[in-house]
Amino acid sequence: xxxxxxxxxxxxxxxxxxxxxxxxxxxxxxxxxxxxxxxxxxxxxxxxxxxxxxxxxxxxxxxxxxxxxxxxxxxxxxxxxxxxxxxxxxxxxxxxxxxxxxxxxxxxxxxxxxxxxxxxxx
Numbered sequence: 649x650x651x652x653x654x655x656x657x658x659x660x661x662x663x664x665x666x667x668x669x670x671x672x673x674x675x676x677x678x679x680x681x682x683x684x685x686x687x688x689x690x691x692x693x694x695x696x697x698x699x700x701x702x703x704x705x706x707x708x709x710x711x712x713x714x715x716x717x718x719x720x721x722x723x724x725x726x727x728x729x730x731x732x733x734x735x736x737x738x739x740x741x742x743x744x745x746x747x748x749x750x751x752x753x754x755x756x757x758x759x760x761x762x763x764x765x766x767x768x769x770x
Contacts, residue, residue, distance in 0.1 A: 657764030
């Protein structure tokens with residue numbers, strides 16, 4: 649069974665940091681780009697970041713540039729999203745998704761995780 653599982657979410661104060669993980673089971677991530685998306689209550693799902701299969705290319709949404717860092721460890725079959733300088737508006741459910749190459753359209757991704765809640769609040 650092909651699965652992506654996110655972890656690392658939680659409650660953090662503004663200005664704090666979290667590191668999300670996206671682990672794959674049932675398949676290897678070596679040949680997949682991984683995208684991170686998020687969805688806040690009442691809002692559409694939006695793209696956060698993406699990393700290609702080799703880790704050589706990364707993309708970020710403008711509002712995340714300089715604050716979020718995506719990386720991958722193919723030996724561990726895991727992709728990470730380091731989130732620093734978090735703001736209340738970063739509160740959302742964060743999802744990881746896999747496809748052959750990075751794409752901004754969430755409906756182009758083949759596999760999805762169940763999501764992990766990130767809440768930024770004092």
